[in-house]
Amino acid sequence: MTHPFATRQIPFFLTAASPCPYLPGQWERKVFTRIDPGEGPALNDALSHAGFRRSQSVLYRPACEACDACKSVRIDAEAFDWKRRWRKLAARNSDLHVCTDNNTATAEQYEIMSRYLDTRHDDGDMAGMSFGEFVLMVEEGAQRTHITEYRTPDGRLIAGALTDVLKDGLSLIYSFFDPDEEKRSLGAYMILDAVRQAEALGLPFVYLGYWVRNSRKMAYKAQFQPLQVLTPAGWSAFDDLAFDETGDIE
Numbered sequence: 412m413t414h415p416f417a418t419r420q421i422p423f424f425l426t427a428a429s430p431c432p433y434l435p436g437q438w439e440r441k442v443f444t445r446i447d448p449g450e451g452p453a454l455n456d457a458l459s460h461a462g463f464r465r466s467q468s469v470l471y472r473p474a475c476e477a478c479d480a481c482k483s484v485r486i487d488a489e490a491f492d493w494k495r496r497w498r499k500l501a502a503r504n505s506d507l508h509v510c511t512d513n514n515t516a517t518a519e520q521y522e523i524m525s526r527y528l529d530t531r532h533d534d535g536d537m538a539g540m541s542f543g544e545f546v547l548m549v550e551e552g553a554q555r556t557h558i559t560e561y562r563t564p565d566g567r568l569i570a571g572a573l574t575d576v577l578k579d580g581l582s583l584i585y586s587f588f589d590p591d592e593e594k595r596s597l598g599a600y601m602i603l604d605a606v607r608q609a610e611a612l613g614l615p616f617v618y619l620g621y622w623v624r625n626s627r628k629m630a631y632k633a634q635f636q637p638l639q640v641l642t643p644a645g646w647s648a649f650d651d652l653a654f655d656e657t658g659d660i661e
Contacts, residue, residue, distance in 0.1 A: 421444055421454070422444060423442050423443065423444050424442070424443055424444070425440060425441070425442050425443075425474060426440050426441045426442075426443065427440070428440050428476075431475075431478070432628075433480075433481075433623045433626040433628055433629060434478065434480060434623065434625065434626060437475070437477070437478050437480075438475065438476075438477070438478075439473060439475050439478075440473070440474045440475050440476065441471045441472065441473055441474055442471065442472055442474040443469050443470060443471035443472075444458075444469070444470055444471075445468055445469055445470075446465075446468045446469070446470060452555045452575075452576075452577070452578075454470070455470065455555075455575060455577065456577050456578045456579075458470045458472075459575070459577055459582055459618060460577075460579070461641075462483035462641045464582075464584075464620050464621070465575060465582070465584060466548075466584075467547055467548060467551040468551050473621070480623050480624050480625070480626070481621040481622075481623050482621060482622050482623070482624075482640045482641065483618075483620070483621060483622075483640065483641035484618075484619050484620070484621070484622045484632055484633075484638050484639065484640050484641075484649060485580065485616040485617060485618045485619060485638070485639050485646070486602075486606060486616060486617040486619065486635050486636075486637075486638055486639075487615065487616065487637045487638070487639055488580065488606045488609040488610055488614065488615055488616055488617050489610070489615050490637050491606050491610075491635070491636075491637070492636050492637065497599075497603055500596055500599060500600055500603060501600065501603055501604075501607075503595060503596075503600075504561075504595055504597070504600045506563070506564055507561045507562060507563065507569075508561070508562045508563075508564070508566075509559060509560070509561055509604060510559070510560045510562070511557050511559050511574075511608065512557065513557055513558045513559075513560055514549075514550075514556060514557045514558070515549065515550060516542075516545050516546040516548070516549040516550060516558075518542065519568050520545070520549075520558060520560070520568065520571050521542050521545045523568060523569070523570070523571065523587060523588065523589055524540070524545060524571070524587045525540070526589065526590055527587040527588060527589070527590060528540060528587070530590040531590065548573070548585070549573060555575060555576040555577075556573065556574065556575050556576070556584075557573075557574055557576075558571045558572065558573050558574070559571065559572040559574055559601070559604070559605075559608070561588075561597070561600075561601070561604075568589075569588060569589040569592045569595075569597065570586070570587065570588035570589065570592070570597045570600075570601060571586065571587055571588075572585075572586040572587075572601045572604075572605065573585045573586070574605065576612075576614075577614075577618070579614060579615055579616055580609055580614045580615060580616030580617055580618055581605050581608060581609050581612075581614060581616075581617050581618065582617075582618035583601070583602065583605055583617065583618065583619060583620070586598065586601045588601075598631075599631075602617070602619070602635055605617045606635075616639070619632050619635070620632075622638075622640070622649075633649065636649075637649070
């Protein structure tokens with residue numbers, strides 16, 4: 412079957428160099444392209460498999476000149492190791508109601524996102540995001556996309572995960588949670604729940620974006636095993652155990 416974008420040349424662009432948000436002293440550049448609305452999910456599927464990430468209607472990947480520390484990683488959901496630590500965390504949050512039927516942004520979601528950013532990422536690129544920007548983040552360029560909502564038994568929203576459904580897995584685009592619910596470890600729990608969702612859908616992988624060696628913000632991803640990493644030869648088993656186990660899940 413011919414992809415809808417196979418008959419046109421896809422234009423790619425390169426950003427100017429800017430300070431790296433993960434490794435002090437490094438500079439980052441990204442190569443990116445825009446998703447044509449008529450292409451459906453095909454381009455998102457193909458480029459996500461090749462290590463790109465989606466942000467609204469843009470697909471991008473690092474193209475740094477002096478560094479290749481960013482590695483695309485995905486969880487092997489079919490073989491995921493539900494070790495005792497993860498089983499306990501899942502049990503701690505078993506009271507939550509999970510809904511994957513939401514594909515539009517709401518004021519309720521935005522309130523949680525805003526408090527999350529103010530508490531955890533007040534110096535990041537997304538700090539001060541307006542409601543309009545949040546709507547664009549959720550709804551622009553959506554390719555089989557939804558926000559998984561997590562609610563307490565009394566119906567209170569405490570977390571959300573913007574998720575793309577790909578042909579071979581789920582791609583976690585961005586997750587956020589109520590800072591007052593820190594004891595639940597919701598960042599880790601949402602990854603575990605994505606593994607559960609992928610298993611239920613018969614999808615083999617959960618795409619986590621980029622793992623960055625020596626970056627505390629990204630080190631946590633290596634804890635979800637078995638993990639695969641994208642290399643020049645294709646997707647391979649992640650066997651680098653020299654990661655920071657104290658890395659925070661942001």
